[in-house]
Amino acid sequence: MRYGMAIDTRKCVGCADCVVACQTENNIPIGYTRDWIAELNEGTYPNLHLEIRSERCNHCENTPCVRTCPTGASHIILGGIVKVTHEECIGCGACIQSCPYDARYMHPDGYVDKCTFCDHRVANGQEPACVSVCPTHCMYFGDLDDPNSEVSKVVAANKIKTLAPEAGTKPQIFYLV
Amino acid sequence: MLETKKSLNKIVSDLTVPIKSHKGFIIWVAFLLAVMGLGFYAYSVQLREGLGATALTDYISWGLYISSFIFFVATALIGMLVSAVLGLTGIKWITPIARIAEMIAVGFAMWAGLIIVFDMGRPDRLLNVFLYARVQSPIFWDVTVVTTYIVISIILFLLPLIPDMVFLQKTMKDQPKWKQKIYKMLSFGWKGTPEQYKIIKRSIRLLSILIIPVALAIHTVTSWLFAMTPRIGWDSTIFGPYYVAGAFAAGAGALLIVMFFIRKSYNLQDYITDFHFDKIGKLLVLTLLVYLYFNINEYIVPGYKMKRGDDHHLFALFAGKNAILFWSVQIFGMILPILLLLWGKMRKPVPLLIISIAVVMGAFMKRYIITVPTLEHPQLPTANIPVDFMIYWPNWIEWSITSMAIAGAVLIVTILAKLFPVMPIWEIAHEEGISEEEMNNFEVE
Numbered sequence: 219m220r221y222g223m224a225i226d227t228r229k230c231v232g233c234a235d236c237v238v239a240c241q242t243e244n245n246i247p248i249g250y251t252r253d254w255i256a257e258l259n260e261g262t263y264p265n266l267h268l269e270i271r272s273e274r275c276n277h278c279e280n281t282p283c284v285r286t287c288p289t290g291a292s293h294i295i296l297g298g299i300v301k302v303t304h305e306e307c308i309g310c311g312a313c314i315q316s317c318p319y320d321a322r323y324m325h326p327d328g329y330v331d332k333c334t335f336c337d338h339r340v341a342n343g344q345e346p347a348c349v350s351v352c353p354t355h356c357m358y359f360g361d362l363d364d365p366n367s368e369v370s371k372v373v374a375a376n377k378i379k380t381l382a383p384e385a386g387t388k389p390q391i392f393y394l395v
Numbered sequence: 396m397l398e399t400k401k402s403l404n405k406i407v408s409d410l411t412v413p414i415k416s417h418k419g420f421i422i423w424v425a426f427l428l429a430v431m432g433l434g435f436y437a438y439s440v441q442l443r444e445g446l447g448a449t450a451l452t453d454y455i456s457w458g459l460y461i462s463s464f465i466f467f468v469a470t471a472l473i474g475m476l477v478s479a480v481l482g483l484t485g486i487k488w489i490t491p492i493a494r495i496a497e498m499i500a501v502g503f504a505m506w507a508g509l510i511i512v513f514d515m516g517r518p519d520r521l522l523n524v525f526l527y528a529r530v531q532s533p534i535f536w537d538v539t540v541v542t543t544y545i546v547i548s549i550i551l552f553l554l555p556l557i558p559d560m561v562f563l564q565k566t567m568k569d570q571p572k573w574k575q576k577i578y579k580m581l582s583f584g585w586k587g588t589p590e591q592y593k594i595i596k597r598s599i600r601l602l603s604i605l606i607i608p609v610a611l612a613i614h615t616v617t618s619w620l621f622a623m624t625p626r627i628g629w630d631s632t633i634f635g636p637y638y639v640a641g642a643f644a645a646g647a648g649a650l651l652i653v654m655f656f657i658r659k660s661y662n663l664q665d666y667i668t669d670f671h672f673d674k675i676g677k678l679l680v681l682t683l684l685v686y687l688y689f690n691i692n693e694y695i696v697p698g699y700k701m702k703r704g705d706d707h708h709l710f711a712l713f714a715g716k717n718a719i720l721f722w723s724v725q726i727f728g729m730i731l732p733i734l735l736l737l738w739g740k741m742r743k744p745v746p747l748l749i750i751s752i753a754v755v756m757g758a759f760m761k762r763y764i765i766t767v768p769t770l771e772h773p774q775l776p777t778a779n780i781p782v783d784f785m786i787y788w789p790n791w792i793e794w795s796i797t798s799m800a801i802a803g804a805v806l807i808v809t810i811l812a813k814l815f816p817v818m819p820i821w822e823i824a825h826e827e828g829i830s831e832e833e834m835n836n837f838e839v840e
Contacts, residue, residue, distance in 0.1 A: 234779075249781075250453065254779065254780065255778070255779050256775070256776065256777070256778045256779065257778045257779060258776055258778060273775070282623075282624060282625060285531055285532070285623075286531075286532050286533055286534065286623060286624070287529060287532055287534075288523075288524050288527075288528070288529055288532040288534035288535040288538070289520075289523045289524060289526075289527035289528070289529065289532075290527045290529050291523075291527070306520075306523055306527055307516070307517065307520070308515055308516070308517050308518075308520045308521065308523050308524060309446070309515050309516020309517040309520075310511075310514070310515055310516075310534050311456050311457055311514070311516070312532065312533065312534045312620065314456050314457075315456070315457060315620075315621070315624050315626065315629075315770075316623065316624035316625070316626075318625050318626070318774040318775070319774070319775060320453075320454060320773045320774075320775065320777075323453050323456075324446060324451070324453075324456050324516055325516075326445050326446075326447045327445060327516075328445050328446060328515075328516030328517040329516055329517055330516070381775060382774045382775060384703075385625040385774065386625070387625075
């Protein structure tokens with residue numbers, strides 16, 4: 219089993235509902251966030267292109283953050299989800315620096331926090347909070363190892379890209395372009 | 396060199412009189428303690444409110460603390476360069492300054508360890524590094540080698556002190572009890588038999604060999620904290636030697652500053668001569684040249700390829716936001732000192748002091764230039780984030796705690812220099828041709 223996500227940048231409207239849903243679901247302190255919206259303009263007039271996408275931890279297969287953690291607070295659980303045990307984290311920040319996606323932040327209480335793919339919801343058969351609220355249904359979540367899952371089908375049928383492939387982290391979030 | 400022969404009595408009194416006189420000592424220590432008091436208050440605020448009390452932001456989460464940590468580790472390396480590398484190659488003139496270098500090493504290495512704790516989000520969980528230790532993590536390597544270096548440096552400071560303790564016991568009869576107790580304890584029952592001399596010389600030699608790989612490891616691992624990440628500006632294979640070269644330059648500068656003030660306030664002009672300043676000045680110019688070479692490598696290789704991401708970073712350094720700091724560091728902290736020091740007249744104590752201060756300040760800011768601008772240029776383009784996430788300038792808490800660390804390291808050097816002779820009396824006596832027997836029979840006149 220390998221959880222992953224597909225995000226359709228062509229359908230995303232950048233409403234940031236996913237950001238708010240995550241902050242509410244996971245009780246994120248004000249001023250911090252586990253996911254965010256990027257709006258990127260490319261090209262010169264008249265050949266302009268605007269890409270809007272929702273970003274978060276890519277739950278990479280090759281994880282620089284887990285590798286640099288001195289205590290093992292950063293770890294990978296079943297399904298390839300990268301998590302931080304808050305009680306073991308010493309707040310040294312090594313993982314924050316080694317993440318090419320800047321997906322981690324220092325919680326005001328002194329430990330590092332990040333996206334968990336809402337594993338507490340996934341365990342109950344629900345979708346992550348961000349996916350569940352998307353008004354345009356541009357996010358797909360599921361098991362990438364199961365060829366019949368919705369996410370696998372979407373990834374197989376569309377042109378996809380991953381973020382910062384040059385970092386060699388093998389991300390598990392695919393963007394449809 | 397020491398031209399005129401000195402008698403043992405003169406050497407002992409020259410080196411022990413500063414320990415007894417207190418001119419200006421109290422004021423200097425009071426000043427350092429005041430600086431530390433402010434830092435202590437700032438740290439209590441930070442402990443209460445967490446790292447949020449600092450100016451560190453979501454994106455720039457390593458700032459002044461980590462850059463001063465590199466600076467402290469760098470400065471501490473001079474102990475290894477002078478007492479081990481130069482000592483093992485049989486260079487005689489380092490005898491009067493080896494202990495000063497070792498004092499700097501002890502003081503700065505200890506505070507380097509502490510400053511890492513200041514940067515931790517949860518310092519109360521420091522022991523987790525050992526309880527849940529993961530050997531794969533550079534942080535774990537760092538904690539291990541810094542601790543090892545501190546321990547070896549302290550031993551390497553205490554060992555050559557043992558024969559001196561006998562002289563101190565004999566001359567310090569009028570001093571407070573606690574001082575005499577320390578001297579007695581640290582003499583470890585030294586009798587001065589030929590066998591003891593043989594053992595002590597052999598163990599100093601052994602430790603000097605041992606400290607070289609440890610010292611190289613501590614600064615290389617410090618650089619790996621950065622180089623092991625895929626970040627722009629840190630993702631470099633020469634970071635280890637680049638840091639070590641910079642460390643030697645910073646340390647040689649710090650050594651010159653401490654030498655200058657110790658010589659002046661302790662009246663040791665006959666021991667630390669202009670010859671020593673000239674030599675260490677040459678060492679400084681050599682290390683700076685090596686460092687310049689690594690600097691050229693570090694910027695020209697990515698600058699030539701201009702990979703995506705590198706361009707933003709290098710532009711900010713060369714001509715953008717960080718340009719003023721970057722060029723002042725490169726010019727005043729490296730290029731100008733090299734040019735000036737090639738000129739013999741500049742390698743006299745006073746010009747050297749000024750140049751060394753520029754080099755050390757440059758070294759401090761250089762660490763900042765390595766740490767912060769990289770974090771200002773994340774791998775992915777950012778959008779829709781609060782503006783202040785990308786702006787960092789240390790606030791008063793960080794400045795105060797960093798000042799506390801600097802004052803603390805200087806305080807350790809001050810106290811060590813006040814409690815113990817700043818030079819190994821027995822080794823100096825050896826060079827003057829005074830026999831071991833004569834030293835054993837030493838009596839105060």
